[in-house]
Structure formats: structure tokens, C-alpha cells
Amino acid sequence: MNEHEIRTLLTKATEDRPAGIDLMPALPRRRLARVLVPLAALGAAATVAAVAVVLPATQSTAQAQVVAAVENTSQESYRIHTTAGEREFDGAFDPVRRVGVITRTDGTETRFVGDLVYVRESGETTWMVSPRSDAELEQAPPAVALVKLAPLDPQAALQRLRSATDVRESGTASGQGWTGKRFTFSLEATAGTDLKAGASVGATGVVDVDDQGRVRHLEVAFSDTGHPTVTDFSDFGTQVSVTAPPADQVQQPPAEKLGQPKAKPTS
Structure with missing residues (x-):
């Protein structure tokens, strides 16, 4: 079953839904991939920053x-x-x-x-x-x-x-x-x-x-x-x-x- 057929079934099952609500909007796959990359980078940077704060300064010998x-x-x-x-x-x-x-x-x-x-x-x-x-x-x-x-x-x-x-x-x-x-x-x-x-x-x-x-x-x-x-x-x-x-x-x-x-x- 393809996306069009699924949409048709959902529409018939919920014909009384409020106008303007789409139960299955199209997924912006390419855009999502582009967003995930910088988020991953930010997460790694935040982890490094957290480690830098938690780790104690190097002690004298x-x-x-x-x-x-x-x-x-x-x-x-x-x-x-x-x-x-x-x-x-x-x-x-x-x-x-x-x-x-x-x-x-x-x-x-x-x-x-x-x-x-x-x-x-x-x-x-x-x-x-x-x-x-x-x-x-x-x-x-x-x-x-x-x-x-x-x-x-x-x-x-x-x-x-x-x-x-x-x-x-x-x-x-x-x-x-x-x-x-x-x-x-x-x-x-x-x-x-x-x-x-x-x-x-x-x-x-x-x-x-x-x-x-x-x-x-x-x-x-x-x-x-x-x-x-x-x-x-x-x-x-x-x-x-x-x-x-x-x-x-x-x-x-x-x-x-x-x-x-x-x-x-x-x-």
C-alpha cells in the first residue's frame, strides 16, 4: 500500500476531523537530514564543553x-x-x-x-x-x-x-x-x-x-x-x-x- 492509498483510508475514517488538520503530512526527508547533521555536531560540542567543565585542572606533580x-x-x-x-x-x-x-x-x-x-x-x-x-x-x-x-x-x-x-x-x-x-x-x-x-x-x-x-x-x-x-x-x-x-x-x-x-x- 502506497502513501496515496493510506491517505485515502485515513480521510474516509476521519471525515469529521476539523478543517486544516493533516494526519499524515509529507515528510521533508532531505531537509530533515540536513538539520540532523548540525544538531549532531552541536551535541558533540556540548559534550566536550561539559567534560571540560567537569574535569579538574591538571595537578602539580x-x-x-x-x-x-x-x-x-x-x-x-x-x-x-x-x-x-x-x-x-x-x-x-x-x-x-x-x-x-x-x-x-x-x-x-x-x-x-x-x-x-x-x-x-x-x-x-x-x-x-x-x-x-x-x-x-x-x-x-x-x-x-x-x-x-x-x-x-x-x-x-x-x-x-x-x-x-x-x-x-x-x-x-x-x-x-x-x-x-x-x-x-x-x-x-x-x-x-x-x-x-x-x-x-x-x-x-x-x-x-x-x-x-x-x-x-x-x-x-x-x-x-x-x-x-x-x-x-x-x-x-x-x-x-x-x-x-x-x-x-x-x-x-x-x-x-x-x-x-x-x-x-x-x-
């Missing part, structure tokens, strides 16, 4: 967050408490003014003033002065430098975190008056990294970053020992006043050790 925390911590003064085996250290640093002080539980004191470090051993009255940058540690791989620097110069140790690899966020962290994130990291072993034995030594660790993007807790240990050095950072913004010891109490090392050219003998 774990390593980038730790590096940013190192930078932020370098812009404020703070206090530290470090435990390394049976030794404990308390101190305060102002990275901007480049001063700091660390006191070991046995009474040994270390002062940082600019490019110089002054150390007075427990029970001594004389201070030894040396450059803040240790040439041996400057050339050491990051794993060795980080572990050794952690109790001696926490600010310098933080900078070694830039070299951390396999940094991963591992959950939340909290402490007195702060909350944040915990990250794990490793420092790759390199042949000859042990300064004494010449063995290959890597390091692993944990760093906690608070919600303001500052380092709050740092644990690091050589991979072969597992004995961590733990440093906690607190009291950000605290005032730190450190001065060099009196000159008559300082034992001066050779000039070349301080980075000055060795004096030429006079003829």
Missing part, C-alpha cells in the same frame, strides 16, 4: 610540590629539632639574612653567619671558623650530602631535595598546629658515593609539607642502614639573632681554606 616547599621554606625564619641516632640538635635559621645557630645536646654550638660557620666544641672556649660550603659535600652525590647535611646545616640539606627522584604523595600529614601532605622520595645511588668506603649508597626519605606549602618534617636515611635522621621545622617567622664570636676567641684557619688566595712570599 609531587616532585614540583616538594621543590616549591623548599623554596617557600627558604623565605621564612624557623626553628628546628633534629634527631640523628643518639644525638639531638636544636636550632634556628633565617635563610633570608643567612644566619643560624645549632646547639647539640652535649653543648657543641654551631653559628652560621653569611658564608662562614663557627663551631665551638663542648667544653672549649675557642671557636673554629670555616667556609659554610663544604667542598667535600659540594662534590658528593645528593644522597650522601643530604644525609650528612641534615643535622649540620638543615637549610643546605633542604636544597638537596631538589635532586630527589621517585617523589610520590603518600597521604595526609599533621603536627602541632598544622596539617598537610606527606611525600616519599629516593635519591639514586651512584658508584663511589660513599665518601669513606667507596661503595654505592642511595637514600630514601619522607617529607611533610603543610597547607601553606612549607616543609614541616624531613626524614632521610641511607638505603643500606635504614637509620633515619629526622628534622622537624616549626615557629615560622620567629626572630633569629646570631652574631659572629669575638675575634679573639676565633682560631683562624689558613687563608686558602677560607677561599682566599694564598699570600705570595715577599722577596
